[in-house]
């Protein structure tokens with residue numbers, strides 16, 4: 436790992452991954468930009484370390500400054516690995532989503548508890564090349580962190596919309612939005628919200644033993660709805676801009692709660708239960724590549 440500044444320690448327990456519309460956290464103070472290289476390439480952008488609610492947090496913009504990376508181009512493995520090297524144990528992902536339900540309205544926030552992965556062309560594991568792990572994804576979003584996000588929403592002074600929990604996020608490849616037939620099919624699959632980025636992000640976070648939960652900002656009704664406007668990037672972004680301030684209020688409350696409670700997560704010892712290959716049997720290149728992830732002996 437190389438960093439652009441030589442200050443120590445460069446570490447944070449909590450990270451925020453900002454999606455569409457959240458390219459910086461206005462309330463972060465004492466900021467330091469760090470450039471991290473990983474065995475899986477460079478992250479989407481520099482990671483910004485700063486203080487929020489008196490706590491050091493790492494902020495990473497998922498699509499890079501200026502929103503230059505499509506959902507398929509986001510370097511998910513490098514992003515998660517870079518956060519792991521900083522010591523991150525909790526990730527709050529912030530994402531724009533379409534609603535697949537009448538009850539989930541634009542400007543509402545949703546804290547999902549389930550996911551369906553419909554992506555087609557993304558590398559979704561750190562493993563391979565002589566190292567095998569089969570991680571449990573039964574509960575892909577950390578239940579403890581998701582519950583905490585719900586309380587954070589209640590503590591925050593959110594002026595528009597309401598919050599919803601226990602929803603299913605379907606992740607499509609994109610960058611195109613869905614067809615009407617697909618949108619109806621996802622509804623039949625019991626998906627509630629639709630996005631393009633949270634897989635394989637959630638899988639990789641679990642492989643890295645990091646608790647991961649999502650604050651999903653509803654921007655549109657996708658294209659299934661008989662009367663509401665069909666989604667377009669322009670329409671989604673207009674609603675996102677209205678919601679970005681509210682999202683930052685919730686994040687600030689969440690950071691304070693995580694720091695106060697350090698919730699136990701199913702994710703924190705996930706790899707210990709999932710690694711099939713003994714570390715002694717891995718070759719040196721594989722051990723070096725996975726160094727930040729493997730259990731310390």
Ligand SMILES: CSC[C@H]1O[C@H](OP(=O)(O)O)[C@H](O)[C@@H]1O
Pocket residue numbers: 453454455456497498506529530531532609630631632633668671672
């Ligand atoms: C601009 S709307 C479509 C775009 O927004 C979502 O990204 P993110 O999860 O990073 O907020 C969606 O997945 C698409 O990438």
Ligand SMILES: Nc1ncnc2[nH]cnc12
Pocket residue numbers: 531532533534612613629630631654655656657658666671
């Ligand atoms: N309708 C939609 N489909 C996929 N990703 C989205 N992000 C925001 N709205 C979306």
